[in-house]
Amino acid sequence: MxxxxxxxxxxxxxxxxxEMAPIVAVRIARKTVPxxxxxxxxxxxxxxxxxxxxxxxxxxxxxxCAAVVRTLSTAEGWAALGxxxxxxxxxxxxxxxxxxxxxxxxxxxxxxxxxxxPVATIVLGMPATAWVILTMIWFGPSHGAIVFTITIxxxxxxxxxxxxxVLTRDxxxxxxxxxxxxxxxxxxxxxxxxxxxxxLGPVLxxxxxxxxxxxxxxxxxxxxxGLGAEMARARAHMNIDMALANVALAVAGLLIIEHVVIRPFxxxxxxxxxxxx
Amino acid sequence: MSGLTLATVSHSFAxxxxxxxxxxxxxxxxxxxxxxxxxxxKSTLAAIAGGIVKPDQGRIMRNYARHGMVFQQSRLLxxxxxxxxIAFPLTLAGMxxxxxxxxTEAAAQAVALLxxxxxxxxxxxxxxxxxxxxxxxxxxxxxxxxxxxxxxxxLDPALRRRMQDLVLSLAQARGFGGLFITHDLYEAARLADRxxxxxxxxxxxxxxxxxxxxxxxxSEMQIFDFVEQARRAPLLSDLVNVDERxxxxxxxCDTLGFRRCC
Numbered sequence: 215m216x217x218x219x220x221x222x223x224x225x226x227x228x229x230x231x232x233e234m235a236p237i238v239a240v241r242i243a244r245k246t247v248p249x250x251x252x253x254x255x256x257x258x259x260x261x262x263x264x265x266x267x268x269x270x271x272x273x274x275x276x277x278x279c280a281a282v283v284r285t286l287s288t289a290e291g292w293a294a295l296g297x298x299x300x301x302x303x304x305x306x307x308x309x310x311x312x313x314x315x316x317x318x319x320x321x322x323x324x325x326x327x328x329x330x331x332p333v334a335t336i337v338l339g340m341p342a343t344a345w346v347i348l349t350m351i352w353f354g355p356s357h358g359a360i361v362f363t364i365t366i367x368x369x370x371x372x373x374x375x376x377x378x379x380v381l382t383r384d385x386x387x388x389x390x391x392x393x394x395x396x397x398x399x400x401x402x403x404x405x406x407x408x409x410x411x412x413x414l415g416p417v418l419x420x421x422x423x424x425x426x427x428x429x430x431x432x433x434x435x436x437x438x439x440g441l442g443a444e445m446a447r448a449r450a451h452m453n454i455d456m457a458l459a460n461v462a463l464a465v466a467g468l469l470i471i472e473h474v475v476i477r478p479f480x481x482x483x484x485x486x487x488x489x490x491x
Numbered sequence: 492m493s494g495l496t497l498a499t500v501s502h503s504f505a506x507x508x509x510x511x512x513x514x515x516x517x518x519x520x521x522x523x524x525x526x527x528x529x530x531x532x533k534s535t536l537a538a539i540a541g542g543i544v545k546p547d548q549g550r551i552m553r554n555y556a557r558h559g560m561v562f563q564q565s566r567l568l569x570x571x572x573x574x575x576x577i578a579f580p581l582t583l584a585g586m587x588x589x590x591x592x593x594x595t596e597a598a599a600q601a602v603a604l605l606x607x608x609x610x611x612x613x614x615x616x617x618x619x620x621x622x623x624x625x626x627x628x629x630x631x632x633x634x635x636x637x638x639x640x641x642x643x644x645x646l647d648p649a650l651r652r653r654m655q656d657l658v659l660s661l662a663q664a665r666g667f668g669g670l671f672i673t674h675d676l677y678e679a680a681r682l683a684d685r686x687x688x689x690x691x692x693x694x695x696x697x698x699x700x701x702x703x704x705x706x707x708x709x710s711e712m713q714i715f716d717f718v719e720q721a722r723r724a725p726l727l728s729d730l731v732n733v734d735e736r737x738x739x740x741x742x743x744c745d746t747l748g749f750r751r752c753c
Contacts, residue, residue, distance in 0.1 A: 394632065395583065400583055
């Protein structure tokens with residue numbers, strides 16, 4: 215049997231929760247209502263355009279949603295989504311290794327930076343479509359060709375981002391660490407890397423988004439299995455519902471990776487910068 | 492017995508000689524203030540003394556076990572809370588967690604930081620609290636020599652005075668020697684046992700002045716009289732009269748810029 219003290223404590227806690235509930239509700243509303251409102255406005259505009267142009271030109275959000283469900287109810291639909299996602303993530307990983315790795319060296323050594331500067335400008339200036347054509351000729355329409363294309367398009371972005379991250383770090387913190395006897399490796403690991411990763415977070419998000427777009431475009435041109443190839447097939451059959459469903463899946467896939475991989479990384483690596491801003 | 496000896500130290504940044512055969516001896520337990528006009532190479536000398544910069548020429552003899560260093564603008568890690576910042580040198584040394592915690596608490600107590608302050612990040616702390624954290628970080632290594640590189644230059648006068656009091660009380664309690672870089676003659680006269688004057692072009696120590704009595708026991712009147720008298724001495728004419736606008740661009744005090752001159 216609960217004691218009087220226990221009941222009083224529970225009542226007090228309930229009263230506290232009662233006082234806190236409206237504050238928490240307002241906070242949640244402030245966080246969730248604006249994005250939901252934005253989504254609602256977008257869907258309303260889409261529906262209005264559908265009513266104006268008709269279902270053949272622009273299917274309604276509901277028709278698109280039904281097409282997405284149809285696509286995801288088949289193994290082929292999941293395979294296409296998985297193939298595109300897998301290529302984008304694999305290419306992002308390779309770009310981080312190659313572009314990020316070279317960027318680190320270039321950031322620390324001016325000679326390497328000066329050597330790679332024109333190369334990075336040329337590679338960055340090449341249109342993604344040109345790379346798709348070239349890789350199709352070099353490797354044929356294959357999975358490797360698409361991964362190579364994405365890597366070569368987003369690699370220079372990560373290279374330049376890493377170089378900038380290295381150059382804009384606060385070197386005075388490394389001097390501070392040196393005064394306490396930190397070795398060059400310890401200064402890099404404990405002081406510099408933290409700052410470099412914080413600057414790289416947004417670059418990774420941009421690189422992933424671009425990589426996803428390039429993946430779909432490359433699949434569409436090469437007709438290698440993936441969301442791009444599904445879009446090409448939908449266009450050939452004039453199946454507008456399926457074309458839009460694949461677009462919606464591509465956007466959803468990008469959002470999933472962004473929120474599952476990139477955002478947590480950004481939060482972990484650059485929270486201190488946002489708090490300090 | 493000397494705590495730190497800098498013998499004929501010379502150093503250049505990007506071809507410009509910043510320090511030219513500078514020699515300075517700091518005895519064990521002695522706190523020496525180094526004054527000189529902007530661009531004379533004070534911070535470079537502090538960086539050399541602290542092992543951050545290796546001089547082009549000259550010898551450095553350290554007759555102490557460990558030194559701590561307090562910088563201008565604190566230089567705290569912005570992603571770490573005050574506790575982690577204070578513990579940073581011990582973390583670098585790979586010390587055991589319980590020992591780090593114990594020594595961090597002791598250092599925080601020595602500079603009168605409250606337990607609640609220790610979980611705050613640098614941007615949540617005031618300028619004075621940041622300075623306290625920076626001093627605690629230097630103390631946590633249990634140094635027998637401390638190097639201060641204009642640590643309170645960015646603080647307002649009242650706060651600067653409180654920080655000076657803190658340094659005085661710590662120096663008296665722990666008996667460490669040190670090098671205190673400043674361009675504030677009043678600060679030097681309050682804190683130091685001896686004031687060394689660096690040539691405006693870094694061409695050696697021009698001479699030294701000794702304020703009356705031991706540091707911490709000087710009255711305000713004594714400090715004021717000493718500073719007024721010292722201002723008229725030829726030794727300090729450059730410090731008192733130099734116009735920083737007359738200095739060439741490459742004398743601007745930026746140890747990180749491409750000139751890296753002072």
